[in-house]
Amino acid sequence: MLTIERGRTNVVPPVLLTVCVVLLFMRGVSIFYATFYHKAPERIVAWQQPKALDKSRRDLLSRPSLYFFCDNSNQFNSIMTQLYDNMLFQNREIVSMINESVVPIRVVLNGEKSDALAKSLKNSLRVTNTPSACLALPNGAYVESTAWQSDRMFVAFLHDAMEHSVRTAGFEAMRNTDWDTACKAFQLDFENKPSDELVDYYGTMYWSIALRHNHNEARAREVLQDALKRNTKAIYFDKDDRWPEPCVHFLLGEISWDELKKRASEYKKKHKYQAETAQYVYAANLLLEGKTEQAKKELREVAENKDTRYYYSGKFARAELRGLGETYPKEEEDNDTESYD
Amino acid sequence: MNKAIFLFTMKRYLHWVNLLVGGVALTISVLLWGLALCVDSAVTKELVRSCLFGPMVAIVVSYTVISPQVANSQRRKDGEYLSLIFSRPISRWSYVVTKWLTGSVFVLAIMALQTTLSLAAAYILSVMWRGHPQNIVDGYAITDAILNAFGVTALVVFIASMPQRIAVFVFILYAYAVLFLTLLVGTASFVSLSLDHVSKTVTAFGQMLYSIFIVGMDSYHVINASDFPVASAVIYLSNIALYLTLATLIMSYREFFYAND
Amino acid sequence: MSNDSASASHEQQLPPAVIVEGLVKSYYFGRIKALDGVDLRVEDGDVFALIGPNGAGKTTLMGCMLALLRTNRGRIRIFGKAPDHIDVRKVTGFLPERPSFESWMNATQFLKFHQMLAGRSNDATAEADIKHALESVELENVSKRQISKYSRGMLQRLGLAQVIIGKPRICFLDEPTSGMDPPGMDMVRNVLTQFRKQKVTVIVNSHHLDEIERVCTRFAFIRKGKMETQESISNIHSKMMIARWANGLTPDADVLKTAMEECGVTLADVTDEHCKIVLNGRQNASNVIQSLVRNNISIEEIFFDRRGLSDLFKVAKTNDARRVEDTMDDEKR
The missing domain is CATH 1.25.40 (Serine Threonine Protein Phosphatase 5, Tetratricopeptide repeat)
Structure with missing residues (x-):
């Protein structure tokens, strides 16, 4: 049997080797466990079904909507959708931000075969790539959108978009000559x-x-x-x-x-x-x-x-x-x- | 951990030439980041944070601290004369681990310096220009910085332990592997949720392969995940052990002597 | 006699400083054999010279003994342990042939660095040791100068100081005198003498054979990766004297025989011009001369037939030349 004389300097220490092998084994086990046996938690964002945009809505300062556009027409897009679902929408902070401050709406596209509603939403909210998330006012006015980001980036996006939504509400109210809402929105924006x-x-x-x-x-x-x-x-x-x-x-x-x-x-x-x-x-x-x-x-x-x-x-x-x-x-x-x- | 090598590496890197070059680079980056931190946007803040605490900074810094000394033997004047050093009572393992720790300490020190100076610059600029600078330091940022520093430096020590010509190739290979495998294997693994047993096994092996290239850990993602991702933590730790073991193996196998030059 | 037995028992207790057995070291996947079955034994306290022509494998052998090179076959033990053993490293000093030290340091910093590496920085005399090492190699005046500004000879001196600072029990010096001026050579000799006095085992590679002869106790001759000779320096010094007759006055054979018997030496060879006298160990030159004078034998000069390490080199060269001729002859045939 091969024995290594103790105290030699040109050898890998047996302890290190053992730790390395054990950790690699654990890595294998954890990856295989995650692949075969682990059940992903239920989706915890309370997604709502899409509805046609109601442009006549005047309650611009109520909860904005977060549209999540995903496309299942090709494999790559569906992988990306799962990535969003497994990483972003399983993050507790993101989930609580979404559930507390926006109306989450999931729009499932299907390439050219998407239904009319999904298509019109896609056009109105200027969605060019999927999956992407877009924040819009209750009347459907576009605020901000994002494509793939890390968890923290997505939180930052939500944060920025929520802030901008107030200002956008002010401008939208000006377009409706709804001076009252405009004043409230600009005031809120100022106070933020x-x-x-x-x-x-x-x-x-x-x-x-x-x-x-x-x-x-x-x-x-x-x-x-x-x-x-x-x-x-x-x-x-x-x-x-x-x-x-x-x-x-x-x-x-x-x-x-x-x-x-x-x-x-x-x-x-x-x-x-x-x-x-x-x-x-x-x-x-x-x-x-x-x-x-x-x-x-x-x-x-x-x-x-x-x-x-x-x-x-x-x-x-x-x-x-x-x-x-x-x-x-x-x-x-x-x-x-x-x-x- | 060898005290002499630690002090030597520190001293060498703190040579005035390095300080001058580093100082200029630091000033430019600090001003840019300081300016960016004055912008009132969470996304900008995240961008600056990823620049200051991201693995890229760690790779660049640790490579400059460690590499010129490990990668070449006695040819470069400012390198270490390894054949002489290794005739002293230092095991190759302790040399590797010392370089790893020194590199990590340096990376952390530079990250801390960059962050502090950027915040200071942002504060000064914002006093002149606008209200508040954005604070980018929190528990996650500090944890990420530490995790990235140790992970990336282990990788750099591994790459730098190879003979220089090979090391360059490995570095390029690493960059490409990260680019392509991230797309191919990293994302493909999510498909496995809906695929059959065979392709699941293939993807699991793919992930095993791909995970060799992961050097950092996103503490925010790990802590805030609905399920604690055990695999991320194990992959991170096992990669450090793997890189250090391989580095020690290569260093023990390599001959540092002029007779074979 | 008692001394001998004491040293014998001492040798039994301590393993020899170096044992090399059947060492094979090859490069390029065995295509070039740098060392081919080398055996070597160096006792503790020896000042041992490795000599041989360029490319003989001396430096490679040194690298293997320092465990800086991997060996293909064979066994090396330093003080009974593996050459890369931490205990061996603690007592090892090494002066490389091509010193290209960390050039941004100055001599003091460099020595401090190596003192730390050698684990000697906590000694009570650490500071004094650095000073002493610098003085030993006569570098104390330039100790604050950056190493990059050192000449070749100065680097060599610094390398030697670096050996001294580790307080070694065994040191490997690869061409310690290369690039040195005559005072530098004297300095090296002094350092080696000091080592010898302190019972430090020294293994030295050098082409300066006369220097080696003066300080070394034993030597090994390596050629083409093979060990040819291994013996004590005193053994190669000839015990033969040559007496040349004055003005062609060849003495009578009987008279010469009587004279030789009187002083107890052996006559090896007599010609019309000279005779060769072999000393038996207890006699010295003055006995021989006295005896010759007493018997009225006129001689022009009498001298030792000094065959030294340089003659070994010459022999080796001649043999090589002969071998080349032989092969050429073979090819012709």
Whole structure:
């Protein structure tokens, strides 16, 4: 029998060798056990059946929906679906986050043979690859989506998406000219942030407009002033990043329309869009000051600008015009695949 | 664990040239991460976290700490003169384990340094620029850093124990194996849930094969799983034992002498 | 006599420093045999020289004895243990032929490193030992200089200091004098003499045969991976004297015989020019000269016929040449 003299330096220690062999054996056993005998726990996310999107819903601040799109038409996709099921949706933190804060909806696609409902959901929520998860507001407005991620990344996605859903609800409410919900949403979004965090000028601007529509002039001025005060310490690496600060100054009456127009043209990067935002702010201000006819004229220019039709300012302009009795079909916008602030 | 080798490796790596090069690289990365940590997004935070505590950092750091000394014998000037060192009362096993521990300590130290500096940079930038920096340190991050450091360094010690030319090939092979086997075997194993006995056995063997390449453990995934994944823990531990055993075996088999140069 | 018996019993208690039996070491899957059945025995306290032409396998043999090279067959025991045994390593010192030390260190750091490696750093005299080692190799003035700035000879000295710092019981020195200036050679000789005094077993590879002859007690001659001779240095020193007659005055044979008998030596060979006298061990040159003078034999000069290690080399070379000629002849035939 082979014996190794104790104390030799050029040999693998028998203890190490034994530990290694034992661990490798245990590895084999655990893998075979997991493959043949282990039963995966029951799916603990309470998935719901998909329903057609109800675009008329106005309770935008109630629980958003988490759509999980999976495709069983080919082997690779079904493997990936199982990966999601076994890893992500078995994670206790993810499960509790899903069950507590969203309405989980599982949409099973089947390639080209998918049913009409699944197909329409896929199109409305801009799903390009499966499996993927997508967060949407109760009225079906898209918030954010993700493809394969690790557990922690998925938690981060959910966290971010939930935060964004509030802001998106604010914008959606603006499109519905539901000033009350818009105010609530922007307020919530504002309160989600720590008190010394920079604030987003767009949200604040639209919040103040919504507040003025709700006849809360004082609060409207306050939020704008507060935003300017908070953002004084902001360092902008790019001059264009300062936009839309001039709009806030305009809404506060600190600069004239001509001045705003001039300032909007100073920012080269997104010139069209800045000019349009400025014009919308000008028009909304006119409307709130009671100069309806002049406001309508300006709003129509914004609404009918083909270059910037997908931007929120355009959408808001059309919403305001609809509120004033003009016809701009909303469904057309809903099929748009892009939306910008 | 050999004290002399430990101190030697530490001292060598803390040579001013290494500190200068490392310092520049660290400053650049710290500024980038600091900036990223000022962004108010959980996903960005996760990205930074995976950069700071991920296996890649551990691989790069431990390879620079360990490899130039183990992989070459007496040819490189800044390496170790192994034929002389191995004439001293040091077993090849203790050499391997010392390199492993030194590498792991270094990896952890660098991760800690990167994290602290990135947070400091993020704090300074955020005071100037916006509200709060994101905190990336929690129990999971620390556990992952430790697990990754020890796992990856064991792999690096194993690869570096081979003669240098082979080591390069093994490193490339490792990268490719991880890339392809992750897709092929790693995911295919989930199919086995719905397949017959034969293909289940094949996938189980595939997984055995693939699991050789797993160096880290995702503590968040393990702790939060509905069922504690025993296999993950066993795979992690057995891989460390395997890498160290193989490294010792190779080091014991190799000849460190100029007579055969 | 009593001394001899004491040393004999001492030898029985302690295993020999080195035993090598039937050692085979080959490269390239057995295509090149570097060592082919080498046997060697080195007693404790010997200063043992390994000599032989380049490529004979001396360095390979050293590598095997240090367990830095794996052997294909055969057995090596150092103090009765495997050569890679931790106890053996604790008492081993090694000076490599091509020292390329960790160049970013200075001499003191390097010695400290090796002191730690050798497990001597906790000795009470650790600091003093480093100083002593540096002084022994005359490097104390450059001890703070980075090793990368050392010359070849300085590296060799540092290597020797590294051997000393481990306080070895057995040391393997591969070409300790290569790249050394004459004072350096003296230094090496001093170190070897010190080792000899301290009863440290030394195995040395060297081409400087006269140096070896001066300090070594025994030697082995290796050629083409095979051990040819293994004996004491004193054995190869000739006991033969040559007396050359003055001006061709060849003495009478009887007178010469009487003279030789008087001083108790043997006459080996007589020619018209000289005679060869073999000393029997108790006699010395002065006895012989006195006796020759007493018998009125005029001699021009008398000298020892010194055949040393260098002659072994010459013989080996001649034999090789002859062998080459033989093979060429064979081929011609």
